[in-house]
Amino acid sequence: MRALMLDFQPRHRSTPLGWSLLAGGVVLALTCVVIQQHLSVEAEQQQGHLQTTQRVLTGDTGTKVSLTPAETREQAQNLAEMRKVSQQLRRPWERLFATLEAMPRENIALLTLTPDARKGQVRISAEARDLEAMLDFHQRLEATDELSDVSLLSHEIVANVPEQPVRFNLSATWEIGDANP
Template sequence: MSIAPLDLDFLRPRAGSRRTGTILLGIGVVLTLIVAGRYADFKEERARWEDKVSDTRKLARRALPGLSASEVPSAELQAELRRANAVLDQLSLHWDRLFEDVESAVDANVALLGLQPDARGRVVTVEGEARHLDGLLAFLSRLESTRSLERVHLVSHEIRGNNPQRPLAFKVLAQWVSTP
């Protein structure tokens, strides 16, 4: 038995390897072009973002106009501020609770003729008519027991003689407590 000699030829290329190399080179070139295009896009986008950041920093650093402490507001501006504060004070009051409390104190013996709340002075004036003195006193007691009124005082009262039922006209003054 004899061993056949090995035929090693390192210089001769195989027929399929040249074609495979060319294909791989083409794929590599295409991928390189794609990556280069994406790189250019990302570079442009980064430049846009850097410009935006730069603009934002410039806006943040700019000097804003302000009122100096030495400027005294005009009398007209001060009057306008007082009026605005008065409106805010009135809006912050619990109007619904006041009306509910006064309405709940009224019964068949009392007719409510007028309700004048003074938001600035926190005073409420209630005017009405009662059928008799006991009905009026019970009404005053119910007003005093409400959450929104205290220090309820009868300011004036008179019997209306010109009316056949002779009702008792009254005027009540109460301190308005505006609690939540």
């Protein structure tokens, strides 16, 4: 009978494949650590740029830097322009258009409508078939709830057209009533 050979701790034989897998794993782990550190640094830089941009956009520079008079004027002009646009957008446009569309205009052609939100006025350029139609349109505008203080700015009879229509410009105060701000 053969002798039993009990080897409870067999020898591990290292093969080149095992060593190469171990080396590859170590290289992969080190590469991941280096990439993670690089991404952390880059994320911190991006956060710093974001904070700087936010401060610039909100006007908070963190330090009390005084603006030159020219920069102050430019900033004031930009703010005034933004307020003007905001006022224009808050106007009750639908009511004004509905009022103008509801008026009988068989002898009138509206050409332009130019609002001035700062002054609360609107300028209307139109063309009438004759002077009587122009005056009637003027009176009907004055009678509306939306417009008041309607005044004739200019008018001219177009002589080179056979019908000789009247082109005219009106100015009116645009009442906003209970419009939402």
